[in-house]
Amino acid sequence: MESSDAELDLQRSVQAVLRELSAQTSALQGNQGMWRWSLHKKVERDPGRNPVLVRILLRELEKAESKDLWHIIIPLLHTLMYVLTKATGITEELYHRTYTFCTRLLTLPTPYCTVALDCAIRLKTEIAAPGTLYQRTVLAEQNLMSEMYPYQERVFLFVDPELVSASVCSALLLEIEAAQGQQTPEACMRHVVCHALQAALGEACHAGALHRKLQATSRRVLEHYFHAVVAAVEQMAVEASPNRAGPLERLDCIYCSCCGPHSLLLSSGDPPQDRPPSIPLPSPYITFHLWTDQEQLWKELVLFLSPKSQLRLSADLEALDLQGLGPDGDFARVSVLSTDSGIERDFPLGADELPDPSSPEIERAGLQRKGGIKKRVWPPDFSMPGSWDGPPGLHRRTGRPGGDGELLPGVSRVHTARVLVLGDDRMLGRLAQAYHRLRKRETQKFCLTPRLSLQLYYIPVLAPQEPAASRSPELGELATFLGRADPWYESTVNTLCSAIHKLAEMPLCLDTTRTVDPFILDVITYYVRMGTQPIYFQIYTVKIFSDLSQDSVEDIFLTELKVKIQDSKSPKEGASPRRRGVTESPGAELSICYQKALLSHRPREVTISLRATGLVLKAIPDSDTEGSPHCPPAAVPVTAHTYLNVIVTEAVKSSNLAGRSFSTVTHTFRTSSIQIQSQEQKLLMLLLDKDNRRTFRDVVRFEVGPCPEPCSRTQKSKTSWLSSHGQKEMNTTQGTSKPLLMPINTFSGIIQ
Template sequence: MESSDVELDFQRSVQAVLRELNTPNPALQRNQGMWRWSLHKKVERNPGKSSVLVRILLRELEKAESEDVRHVIVPLLLTLMCVLTKATSITEELYHRAYTFCTRLLTLPAPYSTVALDCAIRLKTEMAVPGTLYQRTVIAEQNLMSELYPYQERVFLFVDPELVSASVCSALLLEIQTAQEQQTPEACMRHVVCHALEAALGDDCHTGALNRKLQATSRRVLEYYFHAVVAAIEQVANEDNPSRLGHLERLEEIYCSLLGPATTRRRCVGDFLQDRRPSIPLPGPCITFHLWTDQEQLWKELVLFLRPRSQLRLSVDLEALDLQGLRLDWGLARVSTDSGIERDLPVGSDELPAAPSSEMERAALQRKGGIKKRVWPPDFSMPGSWDGPPGLHRRTGRPSGDGGQLPGVSRVHTARVLVLGDDRMVGRLAQAYYRLRKRETRKFCLTPRLSLQLYYIPVLAPQDPEASGKPELGELASFLGQADPWYESTVNTLCPAILKLAEMPPCLDTSRPVDPFILDVITYYVRMGTQPVYFQLYKVKIFTNLSHDPTEDIFLTELKVTIQDSKGPKEGSSPRRRGAAEGPGAELSVCYQKALLSHRPREVIVSLRATELVLKAIPAGDTEVSGFSHCTSPNAPGCSCLHVSVTEVVKSSNLAGRSFTTAANTFRTSSIQVQSQDQRRLTLWLDKDSRRTFRDVVRFEAGPCPEPCSRAQKSKMAGLNSHRQETETKVAKPNSLLMPINTFSGIIQ
């Protein structure tokens, strides 16, 4: 294909993506997301033309900036970064142009400045040492061991088998297994070596011959060259003033030791012009598939991710944990079985360099001592200067500094927890997240070393449009789609594709390479979705007997209250006045704090007869997407607001007798208390989940869930309450617990 034809093809694809963002049409929803995916596939099939697409994307970004069309900036910028991570033939002029554009966006409000800053940091690293982003992505996602870049990531895919059909679970598991069988650790190391050498040497690199040479070498020789390339790049990337000339010389030495002298290489490069620039794929992340059947399953999987059984024994505080019946997906979770001896190569082993230079000698791995076990203090409390919610720091493409770390602790693990399902599944995730945070206040073993990122892909079973009374199970996905148009176009459209995949017959031929659309979109989402939307968790105290302690639970999206059938008075109780229980519904006493923009406390107490109450934490309309219910910053004020809908019974008398009608009333509150005043009990449903039903309730209290506190923090707060002024007491109260779900841009104002 001629260069002009390639550029025209890329231009048409980019314009199709822009049309999809500018004119969303419900009739075209089944094709949404395909344009972006097909654009990336075109680049993979023709990697030598990546610079053409980069120029087109930069031109469209600069046009959007000049015309102030901001809603297309984040999609185009993330598409640009995805191309730059894989490409090897980008000129310094294009890198500098992209970096300059990102720095100009820093003057815009969030989320544009936030995304631009993240991209600028990555671009600065790539400009200094080309190929760094690709290398670090593969090392982290594939859990390849490297002392110079020890960061590791894993995607935990959780599916509730009671909410998602068995056919969907089987289809997803089969697609994950088929894709990961084709990206072995050896293949990933070959990709890293080839990509680094091609990024440094450019047209002088004969990638086809290099790849064939690496395929013919043994595992130990391949590891030697892999670690030599990693050392060459990381040592230069960590320098304050990196030398491009010295970096090029080191990689040329590695290249010559593989294919021979540089003069021979340059003489023969014309003979292999046709296969000189094959596509070097970027392997997908390591994904483990889990059926969510245990309340503590999330915490257990994170423990095993931090401490694989084949490498470390559990610490004292974890050995007491009963892990019986815990099954690890060893087929999907890649755990290194290496001995740790990486310089131990036999004399005369095939194709080792005869006389490596001093730089390569330092890059070679040596025998290391045993892994030292760290003993944690029993009362290790959370530091007060922690930057943002514990364990929820964004990854910016380069190791973070020591300012946000605990002494002697390195946060080298990133767990990307991805849940599939509807609002009920996200409610279960909120429960697990709360338990994990509460457990961390007692042991504090995961938070210092683990960056936890949460993702959500809606999978909604088709519902009968004529069916009435069933709850809407996609409210959270609709809210995220309204808040982030790129999430709506890329992620929300996966639901029909996943259901269609489940209906297709399985392909048992694993010899052919697969080109999975669903896994590619999941990979794009977990890599580029770095901007969280924080959701307030709400705690509810449930009383079935006012003389007993309440049962506590949390909810994220909805709390629904209905009236049970009336019960007769208990023996010994005084009879109520006649007619008190007549008519539908029940007499309720409602006390709530009215939600005001001024955040001034205003308590309202009312008595009414109602048949139903619905407490919603998700805004219903487009105008409330950036209202008070959710925020993009954990420290933003006014993020908690419940929307309460009451179906009130109105009694009227006329000549025909007494009649009852219903009226819907709505109000906003930050906290609420409801108590039944007659013999009729209440039934509570949390997060639309029938498994989380509470019956025979006489009273409940709902409000923002506070951050879990340790015993030391609770005693400190108690001391403040007894010895200090009221203003200081308010400062000592814990913050509300917010759960982040990652999107591409957060909430676009």
């Protein structure tokens, strides 16, 4: 009876999650998002209910597949995989049913096949070596050093103190510190050992006795058990045709060594076993940062890599910045010692391999070869987009924009930086600036790219003066779009907008002995772990002219560029004063030249002149914008065209008996690039990404187009050389330059 009641309770919780996904109301206006969290908490407090929940979720997935309820497939699959990562005692029959279901989804279009492939790969590893997903997650997120699994991750939480209130920052910081204070390295190693032994040995492992023994074990002995368990599990996971007898025997020996001879009696099942203790999955290591410096993202990533980097990054950031890089971003001469003799048979390595600086071949070559100087040259066809995303996969619309995974031969990215920003569209504009600066700097320094996978995450948080109940869509357009594109993002992440403010308003709890479930931190952890499918957004560059005889100033924007008409200049000397009673014409006469967006993608230039009172360029469309809301022009694959939605308010003059008057007419069109110039003495004011700190005044002309992918000096030199020799291919190369796209991770990407 008790088992039936537990199953009914879990079934009701799963149905509540499904009703939430089918609801039409916005997740920002209610307390939605709690059902998934409470469902995971139920099985976390009682691990014995995990197999029941897995069976329920599988049944709902198969039912959704038969009834074509595709909008709940990916949320249920993520929920199931999150349970399987933590759980022990799952039968092979449930694992194989889940794996078979994922393989059936591979015939569907993206994002279903993409998510299913990722789940199938992880399930195949878990079937071969139970407990691998949990072990690898803890090792990477807690930076537990292991030669068998050297991959490391870190979550960087960035908050702009000018956009997020101090109470919200304090609440987040206190919750993170309270959770991480309990996640010591010893505790994490105990969790790994307990989980691996329970997953591998099953009922033969007495979980309660094992947990008590490990609690009383010294640090040195615990580390010995930890490394032995990791080695045994990884051996089963990496072998093509694993022979589980040897590793299982070693795990059984570790269990017997830890629990003593009495463990043999326990494993025989004579004494009744009590309820197995819960093994939590520790939240990832999160560092909290107030974004006050433009170079802060670069510096934090360098510090993350510097202790273990094979590139020998200097701990002194200033010295690192001055090694061959001037303040204006130009190259100094970078030279290296040539150690080859120029004879092919004397090469110590293949032409496509990178030598290890500490290898004996390099040392011998350095002793035999006279000192010579040659210029460092990177591969001429080096492409940046493939160097910043995660492992290669079947990504199309919402996956990797290009590249074949490994950037340089013999160099693999073993570090993952998960950059999570909180704020509104203004914060995303700052993130786009930092991302563009980072990519541009990497073409000059090339320090982070070979070792780092950069993942970007976004949680919308309103400014204090704008409560969540009356959320203005003006500052949350990108979050609204992400919620339309990915319903699970809307239900899980967008709900934090109101929850974070409620948490900040609650009084501080000074009782450190009371166990509190950190809701905000748990949702952040779930997002950064399961949000693996990026949506790419076009970054646009704007060239600003205050004087047509001088060079322009360049900047970028991600979501919006707003144009306002400034007051008229003071009248020139000798000019006749304006007659009294004459109505001054509103706005300014603008000359607009743009490339019209056509379905055929053929270039068509349009030039118009009109009197406008305002103009807005939007990269993120509204819900009523022409086209499918799930396929906006702002988030597209590399091979497709990107469009700006231009909204112009024109002042139309009309005459009547009362005299001359003006009315306004709104025009909307789409373009890929545009140039606008004021034809009068009136100047323009530009506001980028709705941020008052990014305002440009006294503008005469500006040009907007897709921001190109930053290229290295080698590529620029090759381009200039080809153009000087009259190569006809140069026009094609320049016309097809890759645009710079910024990825923001979601759970499924764009669901069509």
